[in-house]
Amino acid sequence: MAQEEYFAEEEFDTEFNGKTVARILQQGLAHWPYFFGYLLSVLGTTLADGYLILLGKRLVDEGILAGDAERLTGLMVQFGLTALAISLGVMGFIFCASRLGERVQYDLRKAMFARLQALSLSYYDRTPVGWLMSRLTSDATRVGELVSWGLLDLVWGVIGIVVFLAYMATINVQMMVIVAAVAPVLVVVAIQFKKRILVEYREVRRTNSKITGAYNENITGVRVVKALRREEANLAEFRELTGTMYRAGYRAAMLSALFLPAVQLISAVGVSAIVMYGGWQFQLGAVTIGGLQAFIFYITFMLMPVQEMARVYAEMQQAIASGERIFSLIDAVPEIEDREGALAPESLRGDIVFEDVGFRYEEEKPVLERFDLRVKQGEKIALVGPTGAGKSTIVNLVCRFYEPTSGRILVNGRDYRDWTLHGIHSRVGVVLQTPHLFSGTIRENVRYGRLEASDEEVERAARMAGAHGFIEALEDGYESQVGEGGVLLSMGQTQLLSLARAILAEPDIFIMDEATSSVDTLTEALIQEAMDAVMAGRTSFIIAHRLSTIRKADRILVIEDGRIVEEGSHGALIGLRGRYFGLYTKQFRDEREGELQWGVAGG
Ligand SMILES: Nc1ncnc2c1ncn2[C@@H]1O[C@H](COP(=O)(O)OP(=O)(O)OP(=O)(O)O)[C@@H](O)[C@H]1O
Ligand SMILES: [Mg+2]
Known part of the structure; x- marks a missing residue:
């Protein structure tokens, strides 16, 4: 104030x-x-x-x-x-x-x-x-x-x-x-x-x-x-x-x-x-x-x-x-605008390619330089790395919240600046690290994913996201008000709602910045299931903190200083005994021990 x-x-x-x-x-x-x-x-x-x-x-x-x-x-x-x-x-x-x-x-x-x-x-x-x-x-x-x-x-x-x-x-x-x-x-x-x-x-x-x-x-x-x-x-x-x-x-x-x-x-x-x-x-x-x-x-x-x-x-x-x-x-001019003759994409299915991408938020401070990456249609990518490495930047570029300052990003062989911004944003589903709920009912919040969805579709998405249970337990169910003056939802519940929103939107590309704060094991399992549901068949980028997510990824990218320093599956990277192994042993050991204790770990 x-x-x-x-x-x-x-x-x-x-x-x-x-x-x-x-x-x-x-x-x-x-x-x-x-x-x-x-x-x-x-x-x-x-x-x-x-x-x-x-x-x-x-x-x-x-x-x-x-x-x-x-x-x-x-x-x-x-x-x-x-x-x-x-x-x-x-x-x-x-x-x-x-x-x-x-x-x-x-x-x-x-x-x-x-x-x-x-x-x-x-x-x-x-x-x-x-x-x-x-x-x-x-x-x-x-x-x-x-x-x-x-x-x-x-x-x-x-x-x-x-x-x-x-x-x-x-x-x-x-x-x-x-x-x-x-x-x-x-x-x-x-x-x-x-x-x-x-x-x-x-x-x-x-x-x-x-x-x-x-x-x-x-x-x-x-x-x-x-x-x-x-x-x-x-x-x-x-x-x-x-x-x-x-x-x-x-x-x-x-x-x-x-x-x-x-x-x-x-x-x-x-x-x-x-x-x-x-x-x-x-x-x-x-x-x-x-x-x-x-x-x-x-x-x-x-x-x-x-x-x-x-x-x-x-x-x-x-x-x-x-x-x-x-x-x-x-009079401020948006830096990112539709190019002349930009088309609305029918879908954004297809490989996503970073081609010699350079990016900076501020002059003189490049975050990405000559960055190359090819992600296959349907591939599940986990991004890991130290804070400030550039993980969020990479996903921001995929969402076209920012555009490359040099080089280009291709979707299905075409520069994504040929598409309209609206077209891209409606085909990309994003769950942010700190998901945001708008004041309104739970139903309205989920429906934000696709405004024309019916009540049944909203509930189906909530069910798939594993949110149906806790919503039904609320006094007003789907009509409960959230946000200021409404029911207070936990971090985990908010994430489930955001996932339901993403599921409802049926995006072609799914992006998630996982929350670092821990949620209880039950919610954790629910979130994992919901993520599996929304990632199925979709190209996904997850900035991963949970071991469960990382394990399921098709490819893990270890990012440091805006560069990919290691990439491969969990097993391969562990075998490498390099950066990932170091991160893994330092950051995930406690979590892993927790899992073993609870008997959740797969193998
Ligand atoms: N909006 C911004 N304006 C200016 N600089 C930024 C902005 N966002 C990020 N940066 C800078 O860009 C670099 C990469 O940041 P980025 O957010 O991509 O890191 P990150 O890997 O997601 O880190 P974290 O794990 O902490 O989320 C950092 O040096 C950061 O200071
Ligand atoms: Mg980040």
């Missing part, structure tokens, strides 16, 4: 970028009925506001002071109608602005989400999850608000000032000029205030997220903190942070408290100037009492749009920075 907020606040001070503003405006204009609905209702409301004040002037001058009762009644009726028009106008622009903001947020989120689905894994390698979350949440909100309340408030401010000055000019031009001279001072002062306040609040937020981070680290890592005797140092750091936050909070409160009085003081100066000058004009007969009163009203009415403009201006930079980050995500 702390991290998310932290990312939301970083890289904020970007230049005012006209292109981004134009794009944000474009987002708003896409919903032009609301956009123009807003403009029209604001214009209407402002005109009516000004007219109301003008009516007030006439009420005083022509009705009350002149003692004309009939005129008074007529003007009162007009007054009531204008007030009604104002209410309708206000309703109209609030409605249009909120709709507009929501639509823009929705559009941006939809565009970002669609882009996230299309982007390759390499983008996720480079981009922290927190950063993406902030784009989808706070940034989208901020841009939506800029379009609805922000830019449109700015328009309201400008329209308000222009319209009111025009009304004033109809009463007395010289007095209008005085107001026009004071108004910019007001605008500038208000903007400066709002900007300072915003800076301080940002400091408060930033420090706050650091403090949350510090809490988090100190609470979750309390043992280490104590063991390393970091209490004193951490306390000092913490005091420093809270001090910074306190001071920024204090300054923000001071500035906020000063803001309104300052604005009121300036307008009071403006009002007194008008009253003095107006009093003199009255003596000369250039303005009426009602006219003087109207001027004072106009000035007070102008205060609100001016304040709003200051707020918007101060917040605009932040929203533009948000917009820039959103557009950078929307």
